[in-house]
Amino acid sequence: xxxxxxxxxxxxxxxxxxxxxxxxxxxxxxxxxxxxxxxxxxxxxxxxxxxxxxxxxxxxxxxxxxxxxxxxxxxxxxxxxxxxxxxxxxxxxxxxxxxxxxxxxxxxxxxxxxxxxxxxxxxxxxxxxxxxxxxxxxxxxxxxxxxxxxxxxxxxxxxxxxxxxxxxxxxxxxxx
Amino acid sequence: xxxxxxxxxxxxxxxxxxxxxxxxxxxxxxxxxxxxxxxxxxxxxxxxxxxxxxxxxxxxxxxxxxxxxxxxxxxxxxxxxxxxxxxxxxxxxxxxxxxxxxxxxxxxxxxxxxxxxxxxxxxxxxxxxxxxxxxxxxxxxxxxxxxxxxxxxxxxxxxxxxxxxxxxxxxxxxxxxxxxxxxxxxxxxxxxxxxxxxxxxxxxxxxxxxxxxxxxxxxxxxxxxxxxxxxxxxxxxxxxxxxxxxxxxxxxxxxxxxxxxxxxxxxxxxxxxxxxxxxxxxxxxxxxxxxxxxxxxxxxxxxxxxxxxxxxxxxxxxxxxxxxxxxxxxxxxxxxxxxxxxxxxxxxxxxxxxxxxxxxxxxxxxxxxxxxxxxxxxxxxxxxxxxxxxxxxxxxxxxxxxxxxxxxxxxxxxxxxxxxxxxxxxxxxxxxxxxxxxxxxxxxxxxxxxxxxxxxxxxxxxxxxxxx
Numbered sequence: 001x002x003x004x005x006x007x008x009x010x011x012x013x014x015x016x017x018x019x020x021x022x023x024x025x026x027x028x029x030x031x032x033x034x035x036x037x038x039x040x041x042x043x044x045x046x047x048x049x050x051x052x053x054x055x056x057x058x059x060x061x062x063x064x065x066x067x068x069x070x071x072x073x074x075x076x077x078x079x080x081x082x083x084x085x086x087x088x089x090x091x092x093x094x095x096x097x098x099x100x101x102x103x104x105x106x107x108x109x110x111x112x113x114x115x116x117x118x119x120x121x122x123x124x125x126x127x128x129x130x131x132x133x134x135x136x137x138x139x140x141x142x143x144x145x146x147x148x149x150x151x152x153x154x155x156x157x158x159x160x161x162x163x164x165x166x167x168x169x170x171x172x173x174x175x176x
Numbered sequence: 177x178x179x180x181x182x183x184x185x186x187x188x189x190x191x192x193x194x195x196x197x198x199x200x201x202x203x204x205x206x207x208x209x210x211x212x213x214x215x216x217x218x219x220x221x222x223x224x225x226x227x228x229x230x231x232x233x234x235x236x237x238x239x240x241x242x243x244x245x246x247x248x249x250x251x252x253x254x255x256x257x258x259x260x261x262x263x264x265x266x267x268x269x270x271x272x273x274x275x276x277x278x279x280x281x282x283x284x285x286x287x288x289x290x291x292x293x294x295x296x297x298x299x300x301x302x303x304x305x306x307x308x309x310x311x312x313x314x315x316x317x318x319x320x321x322x323x324x325x326x327x328x329x330x331x332x333x334x335x336x337x338x339x340x341x342x343x344x345x346x347x348x349x350x351x352x353x354x355x356x357x358x359x360x361x362x363x364x365x366x367x368x369x370x371x372x373x374x375x376x377x378x379x380x381x382x383x384x385x386x387x388x389x390x391x392x393x394x395x396x397x398x399x400x401x402x403x404x405x406x407x408x409x410x411x412x413x414x415x416x417x418x419x420x421x422x423x424x425x426x427x428x429x430x431x432x433x434x435x436x437x438x439x440x441x442x443x444x445x446x447x448x449x450x451x452x453x454x455x456x457x458x459x460x461x462x463x464x465x466x467x468x469x470x471x472x473x474x475x476x477x478x479x480x481x482x483x484x485x486x487x488x489x490x491x492x493x494x495x496x497x498x499x500x501x502x503x504x505x506x507x508x509x510x511x512x513x514x515x516x517x518x519x520x521x522x523x524x525x526x527x528x529x530x531x532x533x534x535x536x537x538x539x540x541x542x543x544x545x546x547x548x549x550x551x552x553x554x555x556x557x558x559x560x561x562x563x564x565x566x567x568x569x570x571x572x573x574x575x576x577x578x579x580x581x582x583x584x585x586x587x588x589x590x591x592x593x594x595x596x597x598x599x600x601x602x603x604x605x606x607x608x609x610x611x612x613x614x615x616x617x618x619x620x621x622x623x624x625x626x627x628x629x630x631x632x633x634x635x636x637x638x639x640x641x642x643x644x
Contacts, residue, residue, distance in 0.1 A: 034387040038619040044391035054395045076327040098336040098414050102343040105407050109347040113354055116396035120389045123381035136365035138385050141192035
């Protein structure tokens with residue numbers, strides 16, 4: 001395209017960023033991203049972002065883990081390798097609970113971490129936003145709002161004008 | 177999450193940047209480490225070598241070098257295993273349970289406590305592994321298809337332990353690492369040294385603090401905490417079942433699981449205090465780990481200590497009330513008046529009486545007193561495991577099977593050695609990783625700002641559904 005990733009406005013406090021995000025949404029921009037050193041609650045909703053896949057992935061893998069744990073023990077103790085321990089039934093399910101629980105938690109935890117990273121597209125060391133000259137402050141004490149170039153309403157000069165009107169401490173074009 | 181935050185959790189004049197600088201500089205500016213660090217590290221390194229020596233001798237000679245024999249088949253190995261794994265539990269409690277209950281004071285100490293958990297569980301895991309006598313065959317405990325067609329015995333609590341402990345250390349490590357990712361990004365951006373920049377760059381996975389990432393990150397982190405909470409309770413309950421699913425007098429009390437879990441948290445908080453009290457002073461972190469943090473930790477110690485004390489009373493009571501002669505023999509002849517009675521009464525003194533001092537606010541705010549009490553509690557919790565394991569085994573049902581247990585120098589060597597391993601790893605951690613969670617401290621500062629309120633969220637009816 002025009003070789004731009006987007007235009008970025010920089011703010012020095014989270015409150016201004018939240019206001020800016022609301023204004024950008026009101027002006028019809030949809031392809032936005034904000035970069036902050038710590039999570040700001042309500043900002044994801046403000047930016048129009050919604051994703052409930054993480055909890056579902058964790059839930060599914062938790063259930064899968066429990067099924068694998070229980071199934072493994074059932075297969076071993078009642079089908080493949082029966083042992084008579086003090087005349088107890090081979091399918092003595094109360095004994096299966098700890099291992100079933102542990103394997104559910106193990107798989108769910110892996111799903112939580114790997115699922116979160118995968119959905120976030122991480123590891124991703126070469127994102128274009130790093131071309132911003134002051135972006136190392138995004139993990140320090142600065143708050144960035146990026147209107148991305150693939151926004152249907154994106155126009156280099158107009159968007160620049162709009163971002164300047166939000167009273168940021170700086171505006172910069174970020175190349176692809 | 178717009179709950180009011182207790183303003184006492186962070187004192188002094190801070191800015192987002194100053195918090196990051198202060199925590200980050202401990203890692204990035206290696207000259208900030210003074211004599212205490214080198215002293216502690218040297219001590220840890222020395223004891224670590226004691227461990228390696230004891231390990232080498234043990235592997236060369238076999239576990240006959242330990243004092244274990246019939247009737248006391250489990251000696252220091254299980255005592256130290258239970259002691260170490262208990263110490264690990266405060267870490268998960270601080271990081272997970274306090275997160276779920278929105279206790280913001282956890283932020284200053286959680287990273288630290290999580291590291292403690294991982295290192296303590298590493299020390300714990302060594303003991304049952306070595307006690308098998310052939311640790312290189314430890315994979316036999318895992319269910320894997322083999323040409324013998326043999327499988328582990330899933331009706332045995334010792335196999336539950338294998339699953340519980342490996343799951344516990346894996347989930348703790350995941351939890352720890354996920355918490356570190358945004359802080360690695362902060363260090364990557366702050367580092368001046370190119371090598372450090374690259375290393376932290378790789379470790380941070382290219383984290384850029386996108387609001388979309390934060391959203392999924394927080395969801396995953398919170399659910400991970402929700403998973404860890406029952407996990408931590410299950411691990412120590414399973415450990416207690418190693419004992420309780422038996423018929424040895426003094427081992428099959430129904431109070432075991434909650435009593436063990438409370439004891440674990442008790443020992444764990446004692447260890448957190450033992451570590452935080454000196455370190456906050458050495459590194460000037462008193463405004464982040466305030467006296468209120470220390471006070472609250474001391475209160476948790478007092479509460480869990482009372483539960484543990486109740487456990488001792490209940491054990492003695494049931495020994496008497498059951499009218500079972502073996503139970504009563506165990507309580508009266510083995511513990512209160514027998515060979516090991518000195519240890520039993522030291523246990524009551526260390527774990528039951530000394531912590532009662534914590535009722536006084538003056539004691540809870542005196543770091544020297546608190547440090548000493550934590551040390552006493554750590555010793556007491558170790559004695560508790562010794563009493564449970566040894567007194568029940570050395571004299572059980574028939575006098576012809578009675579015997580004594582004397583730990584050998586190699587038992588002590590390995591025990592002190594794991595303390596060395598733990599100290600060694602903790603000091604490395606303090607030097608090379610951010611020991612306080614940077615982004616959570618910034619979040620805390622944000623919430624503490626005067627006039628802070630949750631930003632009003634305007635609802636954009638059609639906006640949702642965008643993902644990447």
